Amino acid sequence: MLRLTSGFNLKGSNAAASAASLTLLLPIRQGFRSPAALQALEAHIDAEERGQEKPRLVLYNYPSLAGAFAALFAHLYHSALNLSCLVLPFSSVEPLRVADFRFIGIQTCYMLDFIGPKNFAGELAKIIPRVIAFDHRLCTLSRIANMANHPSNLELRIDTRKNSARASLHYFSEKFSEDKSSIRGHESLLKLEEQARVEKMISYMEDADLRRWELAGIKEFGIGIRETRTKLNTLTNPHVFKQLLELDADDLIAKGNSYITTRLDAANNLLARPFKIRLGRGLYGECLAIRADGNAELSHEIAMELGSRSAAAGLRPIGAVIFMQRGNLKMCLRTNDSSTDTSEIAKAFGGGGKPGSSSFIIRMDEYNEWTKVNSH
Secondary structure: OOOOOOOOOOOOOOOOOOOOOOOOOOOOOOOOHHHHHHHHHOOOOOOOHHHOOEEEEEEEEEEOHHHHHHHHHHHHHHHOOOOOEEEEOOOOHHHHHHHHHOOOOOOOOEEEEOOOOHHHHHHHHHHOOOEEEEEEHHHHHHHHHHHOOHHHHHEEEOOOOOOHHHHHHHHHHHHHHHHHHHHOOOOOOOOOOHHHHHHHHHHHHHHHHHOOOOOHHHHHHHHHHHHHHOOOOOOOOHHHHHHHHHHHHHHHHHHHHHHHHHHHHHHHHHHHOOOOEEHHHOOOEEEEEEEEEEEHHHHHHHHHHHHHHHOOOOOOOOOEEEEEEOOEEEEEEOOOOOOOOOOOHHHHOOEEEEOOOOEEEOOOOHHHHHHHHOOO
């Protein structure tokens, strides 16, 4: 495993420009640069005009779990110190633009688990006095190596040895320790009963983010957490931080195990009813197949097992799974045999893929010709 510098910081020489106190007419766009996000920014223009304290801005990578947890720690820090803080998701689907922040007077911006497209961070630092970005990806290191003329107020914390969630927890915990003398009733950023649970969650996220895949149950954890990723938007889910604090890695692993068991049971039920098909009306030989309408998500596992059974039955070592998809009949071919190329069949019928995994749409009349072998 390649390890690069921990806590990598990069600063330049340009001073940040002062934000003007002007009202920005923000266009309403569809996509993730949503009306809700733009309206939240507009609200800070109003706050400035009323003489209220200008909040700090937290942008977090969405739908990254590490980004959401990093935002959680920023939220806990600012809440404990009673500091105004605007937290917004940042999505590459329809990203916020530097111009969206030009006239809102933000003093500090945290970019959590990303540095933005192109020179987004550098451009943002030209209009916001202090910008601090966290990331853990190797590709980010290569990107910043080619960046030039960094504003002096841009701080890039790129650490490939720990993910952005852990780096953010350390950062905001240290800041909290420095400031907590003025706070009563707060000993640490996390409550005692939360610490072990959150630490285990970070360890499992980090194991996947850094592609170590070392922890027991990491595959099951990844399956168990999938549903949570759809709830990580602070604009549509005001309870996201409370929900993140309640996540338990052991519960997610158990959920993943249950999902796998359910899939295997469903696959075994389908595998009890295989039939033979003549691939390309027999031009490509015969193999075992099943219909899996309503169970398309099981197609890979079922087809791989069918390929093995097909070879054992003296047929081609290919498994075929057929199901309806958006009104079309789709056929997926899989094989474990390195000398067999399923893609030549798929390409002959307008599909594609790789030698061991391919698919295509097949006309019903053609499919009926392939299955005639079962009526003899």
